[in-house]
Amino acid sequence: AQSVTQPDIHITVSEGASLELRCNYSYGATPYLFWYVQSPGQGLQLLLKYFSGDTLVQGIKGFEAEFKRSQSSFNLRKPSVHWSDAAEYFCAVGEYSGYALNFGKGTSLLVTP
């Protein structure tokens, strides 16, 4: 069965610092991977996705993620964090033509001045 682990429940970074959020998955075949962001009181917004091809994917708001098959990881990165990036971040794994997305428990990002 698919599963997703986000090891960090909370992360605090200073504005302007770099960010890396970790995501590990367990899945037998090539996974389809997503990162979503949720601001307080809002739904989930898709940041980026990986289906195949180049293992470094670019997303919205200056985010990128790298798929590493050998480490079963899909970590999210941003070179310089802005205060508006404070939110909850969810990693998810799905399969082609399936319905379910398996979500991690999320990482809450706090940005300090």
Place this chain on the structure above:
Amino acid sequence: ETGVTQTPRHLVMGMTNKKSLKCEQHLGHNAMYWYKQSAKKPLELMFVYSLEERVENNSVPSRFSPECPNSSHLFLHLHTLQPEDSALYLCASSQTGAYNEQFFGPGTRLTVL
């Protein structure tokens, strides 16, 4: 309207009330989903409709009753809820057979007194 919309955004109801949540997608998708998001828990998939047929029902109590009259609209009918049903209810849509990239609405914050 664009994307996925949900009404109402906030709902307070007593345990004996009957209410309904509404979701509408303006993306031309053919699959729709209900998720429950509780504090400190991963997103829980409740129901999936594909081409207006229910295809998944993840052991959800019968006090939650979904309805999908067409591919653009999804309802969640609520009756005799419990306080532990208080949560954020998220609707999503996707195009089947396309890696299941799901687009989310802003959610309905439900409080059961």
